[in-house]
Amino acid sequence: MLFDSPAYFLFLIPVVLVYWRLNLRAQNIFLLLASYFFYGWWDWRFLALMIGSTTMDFLIAQKITPGQTDSNRKKWFVFSLLLNFGILGVFKYFDFFTGSFSSALETLGIHHIPLPLIRVILPPGISFYTFQEVAYIADVYKGRLEPAKSFLDYGLFISLFPHLIAGPIQRPGHLLPQVQKSRSFDADRFFDGLMLIFSGLVRKCVVADNCALLANAAFGGQFGPSNFWVVLIGTYAFAWQVYGDFSGYSDIARGSAQLLGFHFMVNFRQPYLSHRLQEFWRRWHISLSTWLRDYLYIPLGGSASGGWKTSRNLLITMVLAGLWHGANWTFVVFGAIHGAVLAVERFFSPAKAKQKDPALSQHSVGLLSLWAQRILTFNVFCLSLAFFRAASLPAAVQFLAGLSNFAWRTEYVSAFFMLCLFSVPLFVVDLLMEASNQEYPFANAPYAFRTALAAFTLIILALFSGNSLNAFVYFQF
């Protein structure tokens, strides 16, 4: 069930009400069953796959505890990686690579080679729970984490419904202890959870769904042949759509988790205020970018081995990050653009690139320069989104080729107006949150004010949502 559907709230409310009446063990059993029901709501057939994969990793983790011999531990660790990425590869990438190989053979003049395609539906959330399982196995192998003793705890860590389908990808060291320890009801966190859910719904149903209308039209050719204005409308609208969509999803996930006494990591921190792409990836889909940093980029050598190797590692990491988003060359190019720009940024200003505090960076460059860099970074991201959104590489190239044509239509005024109507309020909210460093707007305001604000957002939701044809973008990953 989608987070923005009434069905989800008909599910969530009784789950929360029953959950807080139970003791810890009963809570975990109840949540595990509720999570399996939530997952099975899409397709019961894939539930077996997820339970099977969870069971295997739970058992393998017992084999790689530090007490075992090193060769045995390594053997089981590699087996687990092969198993997890094998399942992901078969379901998500098999047809893509087979099809690409077949096309390559045809380009070389080799025809009629029968290559099998499995044409299977992608199990929901497989990219997310696979990464979570791999993180768990890797942490146990490296000795950073004790393996879970109870399958119930581990199963719940993997399948807890707020993060199950589209993250945020939870780190074992953060979530597993929360599953294992007793949770007491915290009214403040409960209230914040409600506020996060409201914030997420507005981001998704008001900002993303309305911007999607423009993005779909621009990329679908309804505005006519591509030109400068269509590219601008399409990429900007899609930028706000994907941001509203996924940050909204993350907020609802985090809010739902807080209603159950769990804390999830923040997944977005005003990414469009980044003044460099490196900073952007510290603010955008943080759970994925930190996963890639810790389990791919650093094991590859990170930035420890000098300029060229760092660039290589960045490129590999970002290309794989792109491919993680979907089995299409468009995503590979999206990742490659980001890898290349990150490498260039690092090459030209390695010292500045290491700054981690956005506030610090604000002081180190002038305000005008900072905003110029923010605008540049946003536009580089928008340019890469043309590949992210287009159906194929030729379609993306054809779309961007229109940039040299400035033909104008009066409908573009309405499109830009509508884009501003839905994106500017979110931008202002981001500016407020950046200034106050809060998890949602006015998080420190009195309860009465926040209650009124939530009621107001419900009315905004009622008046401006309704374009219900857009499922969450990240569900397909």
Next chain:
Amino acid sequence: MPSFTSSSKSPALVYARALLGICAIIVLFLEICADYLLKHDSETYARVSQQYADAVKVRSSRPGEPASVLMVGNSLLMEGIDVDRLQGLTSSKMRIYPIFLEATGYYDWLYGLGRLFRQGARPQVVVLGVGVNSFLQNSVRQDYAPMMFFDVRDVLGAASDLKLDRTATSNLLLAHSSVFWDIRSVIRTQILRRTVPHCSELFSLVKPKPVLPPSPELEADTIARIRTLRQLCEAHGAKLIILVPPTPSSEDAVRQMAIASQKVGVDSLVPIDPATLSERFYQPDELHLNSEGAALFTSALATYLPVELSGSKSASSHN
């Protein structure tokens, strides 16, 4: 031991409860307002509910009386037919009961007609005209139709036919049960029309274009759908006529639709060959007939529909 140990007097909990209570009141308020707006301000609702109520009362005519014709379709018929003029031109031969709802297609009318029959409508002839694209689209209108045309079992049937997932099915069920949920996209569109300059032009531009299946599947789908509709109409003593309104560059599709109808033994009526209509007969959206085109289409329909009726036999003779 339950872990719900926080004091019920905690301000956060008090406000959380207040917020949930306010939400419930707002939802109730929205439902009441939506119901009021629908019944007092919606021209579409007023028109379609009146047409639907009239259609439920349709009965077979006695010998010597004009035939009762239930004419259903979408905006192609609504813009393309002057019903009063058509009725005037054909009053001795038929009594027309129209129900036109924009953006409806095959599934809206399959289940809409089924419900009308269940509620007692007994027309002698059912004329369905939605255009080829809408006839082949795999969707139902998300507003108005679930509330006005469907029962719960129709919603479930349509969801099953359309292979909707459980979330989409529950949304459709809610649209059937809740006025606010049903018309929320209408409310949003109305607000945007008043907020965004030239919004109507923008919306007509950004409306997704229907994607038709490839030709072999198109014919198979058309045949299957016409057969299902024929069976439904025949089961209630009505003859089905597929009316194909003209749309630009639709000659091939119209021809395929006519051939498919013929294969199933259903009369199809193409009063005007789309190839003979230049763009001056269409509205700026290049889809709907303008007043000049509508006059032409109505006249042609007034000529050919009675011929189709007089040449037709009762539904039972097809069996």
